[in-house]
Amino acid sequence: MPLELLEPTTSDASKREGLWTLNFGPQHPATHTTLRLVLQLDGETVVDAEPDIGFLHSGFEKLGESLDYNQYVTIVDRMNYISPLANEIAWHHSVEALLGIELTPRCKYIRTIFAELMRIHDHLLCLGACLLDLGGVTAFMYAFNEREYIYEICERASGQRFHTSYTRVGGLLYDVTDDWVAMVRKFVRNFPKAYNDFSGLVMKNRIFIERTRDVGVLSLEDAIAGGATGPVARASGVTRDLRIDEPYLAYEDFDFSICCAQAGDCYARFQVRMMEMLQSIKIIEQAIENLPSGPIFNEAFGKSGLPDKTDVYGSIEGLIHHFENIMPNRQADGPKDALYAATESPNGELGYYIVSDGSFRAYRARTRPPSLLHFSLFPRLIRGCMLSDVVAVLGSINIIAAELDR
Amino acid sequence: MASEVKKQVGDNVFLTKLDAAASWARANSLWPMPFATACCGIELMSASASRHDLSRFGSEVMRFSPRQCDLMIVAGRVVMKMLPVLQRIWLQMPEPKWCISMGACACSGGVFDTYAVVQGIDRFIPVDIYVPGCPPRPEQLIQSIIDLQAKIQSGGTYNAREFKLRDTPEGPQRFDEDELLRIRERNGLKLDSPKYDPVH
Amino acid sequence: MPSIAKETLSAKLPQVDCEWSEFRDQSRVKIAPSSLLQVLFCLRDQAGFNQLTDVTCVDHLEMAGATDRFELVYVLLNIDSGERVVVKTFLNEPDLKIQSATSVWFGADWLEREVYDMYGIEFEGHPNFKRLLLPEGFASFPLRKDYPQQGRGERHNFPVITRAES
Numbered sequence: 001m002p003l004e005l006l007e008p009t010t011s012d013a014s015k016r017e018g019l020w021t022l023n024f025g026p027q028h029p030a031t032h033t034t035l036r037l038v039l040q041l042d043g044e045t046v047v048d049a050e051p052d053i054g055f056l057h058s059g060f061e062k063l064g065e066s067l068d069y070n071q072y073v074t075i076v077d078r079m080n081y082i083s084p085l086a087n088e089i090a091w092h093h094s095v096e097a098l099l100g101i102e103l104t105p106r107c108k109y110i111r112t113i114f115a116e117l118m119r120i121h122d123h124l125l126c127l128g129a130c131l132l133d134l135g136g137v138t139a140f141m142y143a144f145n146e147r148e149y150i151y152e153i154c155e156r157a158s159g160q161r162f163h164t165s166y167t168r169v170g171g172l173l174y175d176v177t178d179d180w181v182a183m184v185r186k187f188v189r190n191f192p193k194a195y196n197d198f199s200g201l202v203m204k205n206r207i208f209i210e211r212t213r214d215v216g217v218l219s220l221e222d223a224i225a226g227g228a229t230g231p232v233a234r235a236s237g238v239t240r241d242l243r244i245d246e247p248y249l250a251y252e253d254f255d256f257s258i259c260c261a262q263a264g265d266c267y268a269r270f271q272v273r274m275m276e277m278l279q280s281i282k283i284i285e286q287a288i289e290n291l292p293s294g295p296i297f298n299e300a301f302g303k304s305g306l307p308d309k310t311d312v313y314g315s316i317e318g319l320i321h322h323f324e325n326i327m328p329n330r331q332a333d334g335p336k337d338a339l340y341a342a343t344e345s346p347n348g349e350l351g352y353y354i355v356s357d358g359s360f361r362a363y364r365a366r367t368r369p370p371s372l373l374h375f376s377l378f379p380r381l382i383r384g385c386m387l388s389d390v391v392a393v394l395g396s397i398n399i400i401a402a403e404l405d406r
Numbered sequence: 407m408a409s410e411v412k413k414q415v416g417d418n419v420f421l422t423k424l425d426a427a428a429s430w431a432r433a434n435s436l437w438p439m440p441f442a443t444a445c446c447g448i449e450l451m452s453a454s455a456s457r458h459d460l461s462r463f464g465s466e467v468m469r470f471s472p473r474q475c476d477l478m479i480v481a482g483r484v485v486m487k488m489l490p491v492l493q494r495i496w497l498q499m500p501e502p503k504w505c506i507s508m509g510a511c512a513c514s515g516g517v518f519d520t521y522a523v524v525q526g527i528d529r530f531i532p533v534d535i536y537v538p539g540c541p542p543r544p545e546q547l548i549q550s551i552i553d554l555q556a557k558i559q560s561g562g563t564y565n566a567r568e569f570k571l572r573d574t575p576e577g578p579q580r581f582d583e584d585e586l587l588r589i590r591e592r593n594g595l596k597l598d599s600p601k602y603d604p605v606h
Numbered sequence: 607m608p609s610i611a612k613e614t615l616s617a618k619l620p621q622v623d624c625e626w627s628e629f630r631d632q633s634r635v636k637i638a639p640s641s642l643l644q645v646l647f648c649l650r651d652q653a654g655f656n657q658l659t660d661v662t663c664v665d666h667l668e669m670a671g672a673t674d675r676f677e678l679v680y681v682l683l684n685i686d687s688g689e690r691v692v693v694k695t696f697l698n699e700p701d702l703k704i705q706s707a708t709s710v711w712f713g714a715d716w717l718e719r720e721v722y723d724m725y726g727i728e729f730e731g732h733p734n735f736k737r738l739l740l741p742e743g744f745a746s747f748p749l750r751k752d753y754p755q756q757g758r759g760e761r762h763n764f765p766v767i768t769r770a771e772s
Binding site: 026027028029033034054055056057058059062063074075078081082125129140141144145147148151161162163401402405 | 441443444445447448449452456468470483485487488518520521540541543
Binding site for chain 1: 629630632634656657658659660662664665668669670679681685688690692711712713715716717720724737738739740741748749755
């Protein structure tokens with residue numbers, strides 16, 4: 001019957017006397033959208049937790065098989081919806097790696113700026129939402145106010161606040177204008193003050209420290225064997241960041257450092273995210289000052305990039321070029337092979353395993369979701385903690401249900 | 407006589423119909439229950455954050471308990487695993503209650519025409535206001551709340567009589583034409599477990 | 607860059623049939639399903655591949671010139687050296703069973719459950735083997751190529767609530 005909810009599986013813990021079961025979710029303010037946890041509690045201490053997911057499974061991977069590389073970017077946006085452009089950059093990075101396309105310097109710099117802006121965007125929401133769940137509503141307001149400026153920047157570049165669908169195979173949808181550059185500069189100037197306000201409110205706050213220190217500790221071995229990547233792994237001591245270890249886009253030109261911690265608890269994960277925001281601002285500052293001029297589509301791979309609209313309407317070659325790119329049976333052909341390529345998204349290593357059958361459409365577009373692996377580590381993190389720590393731990397590992405379920 | 411009363415009493419008392427008074431109170435203090443599943447949930451949070459402040463319009467608190475709310479905002483796609491949860495929460499909300507379907511996915515399935523996403527919650531839940539967009543801007547959500555306020559004030563009754571008249575399903579049919587064709591094709595095959603077996 | 611994985615496998619497990627290939631600097635090895643666990647253990651212990659990045663499956667039903675139907679793909683990572691390797695095996699119907707990799711890396715747990723959920727491949731030795739993303743009673747395996755994108759009516763198989771009765 002559809003109205004029945006699932007029963008939890010029995011574990012050894014349930015054979016003990018005096019345990020009670022609490023259902024947490026899927027509709028709950030602290031489950032970041034739709035997650036469900038079945039907690040076995042001994043008083044207030046969590047003895048076991050069984051996650052139940054799939055409440056947002058929308059069939060993304062099935063859609064990837066019916067849309068081509070430029071159409072699927074609209075869907076990929078909707079996976080990690082708190083940093084949409086990061087997904088697009090990751091998707092097109094994988095597609096361009098498969099097709100063997102090289103980007104122009106201007107395109108690389110713009111994508112790098114957006115990737116770092118999205119990193120700030122994601123971390124602000126993660127911290128803001130977690131603090132909202134822990135009770136610090138002011139911090140949530142501060143974080144969201146900063147995010148509005150980033151929405152304005154995205155809107156100026158692509159027309160949409162989020163779900164921009166801004167990248168294309170080999171380039172971008174539109175080139176950026178001078179006032180966009182001015183907006184980014186203004187954001188870089190104003191961000192440190194907002195950051196100081198936010199961090200002054202939160203990081204030395206007695207209550208926050210008490211609620212997050214030594215809670216949800218993830219050891220280094222568990223992080224590696226469990227597949228954790230990104231801030232969650234770096235807070236446990238893993239010193240791996242794809243921007244430095246497998247450089248992509250324009251990261252080689254910039255001077256920044258990897259942020260790591262050793263404690264592996266919730267407070268360490270927050271610290272790593274806060275420090276990463278500062279590093280991101282540093283990268284954006286360097287990128288925007290040195291933004292190269294030039295085209296955003298590489299002429300050598302002209303067939304995969306759309307030409308400028310003035311050429312399309314003004315010359316026959318431009319029109320043919322446009323036709324060749326848009327019409328479904330005339331697009332660029334890919335190699336008949338498979339490739340896995342990943343980028344450092346704000347949540348971790350977001351990779352795509354794309355299998356191509358030679359056409360401009362993926363035969364199989366698999367997303368490697370960082371949130372899935374982090375949430376599977378959750379039962380290990382929560383054993384022995386109290387019920388109110390469940391909220392802190394869930395917030396710190398930054399699970400986004402759409403990426404988790406796809 | 408009426409003018410005498412008015413002079414004596416002044417602005418301290420106003421006379422109106424009970425229905426209008428109740429509707430005025432309810433419209434201006436709609437407490438939303440955010441059923442935020444996906445991306446529209448983030449725009450819902452933005453709408454209640456400091457820049458586009460939703461609490462100016464009466465939605466001061468976003469209570470997550472259905473027993474304390476009167477407006478359910480379904481923000482985001484609803485998949486078949488989540489739909490029973492949605493229905494259960496709708497049934498738990500006390501009268502009077504309204505529903506806003508926010509975003510293209512809640513209104514009609516959006517970009518996700520797949521095996522898992524319900525193509526519009528109005529097939530299964532009664533919806534009052536639809537907000538298009540993917541995701542809708544916070545200003546659009548605020549406009550939808552204003553529209554709902556106007557709807558409540560124009561047709562509201564103090565004992566919620568207007569809801570008893572809506573006894574037929576208002577949305578599209580459960581199964582579309584092409585879906586029925588696929589179900590009939592499927593019936594040729596033997597199924598392992600009948601739980602989610604499509605209707606014949 | 608010399609491939610440590612290739613050298614280690616040919617040195618320590620010479621009896622296992624490996625078909626190596628390379629594409630855009632990524633090395634892939636195709637092995638038989640029966641030798642999967644020993645290859646994974648060898649790569650983890652002798653070659654230092656301590657992280658499993660992904661487990662996924664591809665259905666080659668509609669691929670022209672394919673010989674086997676289901677291809678299981680394991681993407682491995684050596685955190686210290688940064689090297690990646692992709693291990694592939696092939697399975698065909700009706701024999702869709704393979705050993706679970708949870709004994710090698712416990713992170714394979716949910717990844718394998720998802721492969722079962724979407725394709726129907728059974729993993730033997732899995733600690734908690736059931737569907738992950740779809741409801742328990744769902745009768746099909748959606749990512750197979752013979753399942754239609756819009757489904758077979760499961761998404762709308764629920765009772766309708768009208769306003770008067772709620």
